[in-house]
Amino acid sequence: MTSSALPDRAEAQAAAATADEPLLKVSGVTRYYGDRIGCTDISFDLWPGEVLAIVGESGSGKTTLLNCLSTRLAPTAGAIEYRMRDGAMRNLYQLTEAERRLLMRTDWGFVHQNPAEGLRMTVSAGANVGERLMAVGNRHYGNIRDTATSWLERVEIAADRIDDQPRAFSGGMRQRLQIARNLVTHPRLVFMDEPTGGLDVSVQARLLDMLRRLVADLGLSVIIVTHDLAVARLLSHRIVVMRHGRIIETGLTDQVLDDPREPYSQLLVSSILQA
Template sequence: MRDEPILQVQRLEKVFGRSCSHCQHQDTRQLEKNFCPYCGTVYACRNISFELFPGEILGIVGESGSGKSTLMQCLYFDETATGGEMFINHEDFKEKNIFALSNQQKRYVRNHILGMVYQNPAKGLKMDFSSIGNIAEKLIAAGNRHVGEMERVGTELLDKVHLPLFRMKEEPKRFSGGMQQRVQIAKALSNYPPILFLDEVTTGLDLSVQASVLDLIKTIQREMGISMIVVSHDLAVIRMLADRTMVMLNGEVIEKGLTDQILEDPQDAYTQQLVYSLL
């Protein structure tokens, strides 16, 4: 692992609501969990900082409502961060705060540098397009206009995620949940992004299908050297995939470190509860 991170996030904040005198000052906030009972403002992400290194899988674990999916949406520009900075180690964006880029520049980052796999495949796929058509859509968004090249890339990626190629012209709506996730992973990889985000990708899948999807993710990471952030409420998923882990609760990072270290010697009471629930 190299010393220089491929992605740095500093003091990321995401607030839903207008804030009030009871919650707008960090030192004197009167919150219930991450919610202001006076004005209804939700502090979904609070002062989140971390680094992602080349070829690494960073796991983010926490219960529903902890802010982990909101964090991913801010990183992929599905939501606008309220505050903070993000830096990517890429020649075109050296020392530039990615959150402060123009919409056009953000589209470039989203289409060339980042990939996203959503919990619900319908968010990442056009369900009425063919599977290979979904990959072509992502390639076209990145400026590719060569039909033969798009077909080659699409076929290669669908084969890599073990989708039967005789079904590549079928729409994802005709597939099982596990197969839909495979198409979504292929689409996210279509421009060979150096960074891939995976948000609860095994939730709702049968255990045997979960195992095959996790095995696929690990194989892709090993073969392609992609840096990944994997979000899950399931510590067993994080244990299988992640080199390092962050634990989130009520919009904050309460513990982070090597995954083995967190599993063997959790420091925070909530993390201890998570780990003991695995045993």
């Protein structure tokens, strides 16, 4: 992977050659906390441009799984392979710490439920976006500021707020700023942990509409953890239902939500409909 935010010609050729191959391969991933199961025997492939939703009640293991996939938490067993920009598949937990950090700063994004965890609250909105650009080698202040301004507007934040600190923003604006910070380097894979949690319904709707547009425009692959099946339906192509740390059902989102096969999935869907 190069340090550039945009793929060069060789990377573009490699991407074209591997477009019909998985971007991420997850094989038998298991995580224990002592004797307690976080998640166990999780296997699936994620494809370029695919949005995968992981759903389940609190304690189902979905956040543990997301943290293992994003290298924030080492699995007890199993393998997670990622297709680098040169087309080579690499086991994420065989990368050096420096290689993983570079991946997280450039080719990946991570959108936290609480945007304060994904932002620097005491520097300006522009600096939050600009930091990520500097991480991929940009050094020209004028270009960085212009790009930051463009991205603020793209996530529906007025350009004249570029010098304001995130602590002066509303919760919805902070979340949109966090999204801009993550997407400015044109990552190929973005992890999202309950990105609409804690937001008012009207703010959620605006954020979801923006997310759906950006994901489609940028051709992103996304793994999103959510307890909200409406979010899963709106954003995802495919869905994974977890319970007690295991995958109990998976399939196309509309198929699973409209005609769930497993009793637990049926209960999950019916409880939302009755709410």
